[in-house]
Amino acid sequence: MMAKVEMTASTALKPLSTGLIRASAGLNLCHENADELYNQRPELDFIQIHPEHIIQEEGGTYREQLDALRHHYNVILHGFGLSIGSSAPLDRDYLLLVRDLLEEHPEAVFSDHFSWSSLSKHHFHDLIPLIQNKETVDYMVERIDTAQEIIGSPILLENISSYMRYKESTMSEFEFINEITKKTGCYVLLDVNNIWCNAVNFKEDPLAVISTLEKDSVKGYHLAGCSLEHMGNGPVYIDYHKEAVHEEVWTLYKNCLERFGPWPTLLEWENNVPKLERTLEEVQKINKYLRPYAGGVES
Amino acid sequence: MRSPQIVRLQQQFLASLHDKPRQWLIDQIIPAPGFENAEEILKIYLHRAKARTVDPLNSIYNCLRWLIGEAALHKLIDKFYADSMGEPLNSQTMATEFGAFIGNLSAEEMRDATSDMDKTIESESDACTAMVSAALLDWRCHWVAMIEHRSEENTAVLNKKLMHRSSMWLRPRMNKTTRLCTSGIALDSFWEKAQANSTDKSIPHCSDGPKTFLIHADQAHKPVVRDLSNDEDHLLNHCDGTHTIASLCHEAKFYGRSKEQTVELIRKLIDEGVIRNLDDLLI
Numbered sequence: 001m002m003a004k005v006e007m008t009a010s011t012a013l014k015p016l017s018t019g020l021i022r023a024s025a026g027l028n029l030c031h032e033n034a035d036e037l038y039n040q041r042p043e044l045d046f047i048q049i050h051p052e053h054i055i056q057e058e059g060g061t062y063r064e065q066l067d068a069l070r071h072h073y074n075v076i077l078h079g080f081g082l083s084i085g086s087s088a089p090l091d092r093d094y095l096l097l098v099r100d101l102l103e104e105h106p107e108a109v110f111s112d113h114f115s116w117s118s119l120s121k122h123h124f125h126d127l128i129p130l131i132q133n134k135e136t137v138d139y140m141v142e143r144i145d146t147a148q149e150i151i152g153s154p155i156l157l158e159n160i161s162s163y164m165r166y167k168e169s170t171m172s173e174f175e176f177i178n179e180i181t182k183k184t185g186c187y188v189l190l191d192v193n194n195i196w197c198n199a200v201n202f203k204e205d206p207l208a209v210i211s212t213l214e215k216d217s218v219k220g221y222h223l224a225g226c227s228l229e230h231m232g233n234g235p236v237y238i239d240y241h242k243e244a245v246h247e248e249v250w251t252l253y254k255n256c257l258e259r260f261g262p263w264p265t266l267l268e269w270e271n272n273v274p275k276l277e278r279t280l281e282e283v284q285k286i287n288k289y290l291r292p293y294a295g296g297v298e299s
Numbered sequence: 300m301r302s303p304q305i306v307r308l309q310q311q312f313l314a315s316l317h318d319k320p321r322q323w324l325i326d327q328i329i330p331a332p333g334f335e336n337a338e339e340i341l342k343i344y345l346h347r348a349k350a351r352t353v354d355p356l357n358s359i360y361n362c363l364r365w366l367i368g369e370a371a372l373h374k375l376i377d378k379f380y381a382d383s384m385g386e387p388l389n390s391q392t393m394a395t396e397f398g399a400f401i402g403n404l405s406a407e408e409m410r411d412a413t414s415d416m417d418k419t420i421e422s423e424s425d426a427c428t429a430m431v432s433a434a435l436l437d438w439r440c441h442w443v444a445m446i447e448h449r450s451e452e453n454t455a456v457l458n459k460k461l462m463h464r465s466s467m468w469l470r471p472r473m474n475k476t477t478r479l480c481t482s483g484i485a486l487d488s489f490w491e492k493a494q495a496n497s498t499d500k501s502i503p504h505c506s507d508g509p510k511t512f513l514i515h516a517d518q519a520h521k522p523v524v525r526d527l528s529n530d531e532d533h534l535l536n537h538c539d540g541t542h543t544i545a546s547l548c549h550e551a552k553f554y555g556r557s558k559e560q561t562v563e564l565i566r567k568l569i570d571e572g573v574i575r576n577l578d579d580l581l582i
Binding site: 052055056058059060061081085086087116119120121122123124125126128130131133135136138139163164165166167168201202203231232233234235236238 | 330
């Protein structure tokens with residue numbers, strides 16, 4: 001039986017609760033690894049599933065595997081289609097699906113991104129950055145409050161990788177995020193690779209960047225591999241999730257664990273997915289980093 | 300509360316991806332130093348948006364690609380994306396919309412799309428008809444492969460039910476996505492040629508006039524396109540959960556088939572995965 005961890009939100013919503021121990025490691029479920037995961041059922045603390053796949057895949061093999069696996073493992077729910085920063089109305093049906101899934105999986109939390117990815121019925125399938133200023137903060141606060149009310153619990157939002165900034169932004173990424181978490185009671189799903197990737201692309205110090213994020217706001221980590229591409233004016237790291245986690249990102253993860261404490265950590269590998277045993281090696285590496293915290297931090 | 304700034308940014312972004320980059324947006328963007336300009340970043344977003352919306356159409360519309368060629372299919376997909384009123388998350392819905400888009404092309408657009416087809420083999424009107432048939436065939440084959448077998452009774456259970464003493468009152472039903480399709484084009488050969496990427500691009504026609512074809516998913520979820528014998532045609536036309544086996548046997552007698560032959564045909568169609576249910580109630 002896993003220890004129950006409860007985290008209280010500043011809103012009047014029911015507390016964010018998860019049946020996962022804080023020092024736990026998991027793997028994302030995707031079309032590319034579903035067969036192997038389904039057949040092998042390796043030991044994992046949790047898997048991450050996308051509610052969008054339940055909408056997209058009404059039948060067929062993948063859906064059957066997804067349903068079997070989500071009942072075999074502990075799960076966390078991670079969306080890419082909420083588009084919380086979009087100017088179009090929130091998709092109420094989607095949020096109700098998330099609410100139902102959370103009821104079905106009491107161990108789960110739901111996360112999405114500090115971004116927008118669709119406009120009305122147009123889906124860009126990418127996480128597009130927002131103008132970081134007070135006007136957007138106010139807009140996001142209203143939207144997040146609505147989403148949390150429908151779902152019935154606080155949500156986690158992930159910092160994104162971005163290759164551009166806007167001239168009208170008046171805040172740094174984490175100043176923007178701090179304002180939003182303070183006003184909504186939502187939490188941060190910290191993608192360590194995205195911090196590193198953005199910092200390197202914009203020639204900043206990733207350690208200085210993480211020092212600006214509120215310590216209490218982080219409730220989960222993502223790790224993934226970005227890829228070095230040569231663009232018109234030089235090298236750029238693009239967040240393709242198609243290779244192993246970079247050593248510099250592991251080091252930054254260690255720094256994050258020291259600053260924000262251990263939280264469920266997910267390995268994402270969604271493109272050029274290797275054999276399952278290779279991705280499991282990366283999950284084991286997460287466990288190695290979490291080992292000093294195992295059993296010591298439970299609430 | 301609406302944010303005018305967010306509305307403008309997002310509308311400009313949408314227009315830039317579906318048409319050409321808007322100057323207002325370009326002026327807003329500060330690219331990371333490795334990029335030459337804002338347009339280079341917008342290309343990444345456009346590439347990813349298409350990769351997860353319209354690009355899957357490339358793997359769904361195989362028969363159409365074989366018929367009109369890679370370049371013509373890409374051109375159609377690009378136009379579909381540019382004119383799109385929205386991209387559904389569900390690939391089936393997307394494929395349905397693309398199928399409807401093909402069916403609604405103007406005569407001039409049809410001519411343009413089929414311009415690479417060998418007109419010495421096909422007349423222009425035949426080429427356009429074949430193009431629509433190919434698109435509908437692709438769409439239907441994709442559809443049947445997505446069915447939920449798990450909600451249906453498995454073959455062993457169905458065969459057991461067929462052995463029951465009161466099986467005469469059961470009502471055979473095909474999968475909801477299975478279709479009987481009447482066409483003057485020999486859809487089975489058409490599908491086979493496209494799957495084999497045959498260099499012979501002539502359109503196979505039914506020599507004795509239009510025939511009925513069956514499009515369904517086999518036991519392994521793979522799409523199957525095949526023609527039907529007259530007996531199968533008569534039987535399957537009534538396998539919609541309304542006719543009992545007794546009624547089907549009675550009808551078959553008019554075509555000279557015995558009760559045993561009809562039951563055997565039902566068994567064969569169960570084994571093939573065509574009949575997926577034997578209902579005992581009229582719903």
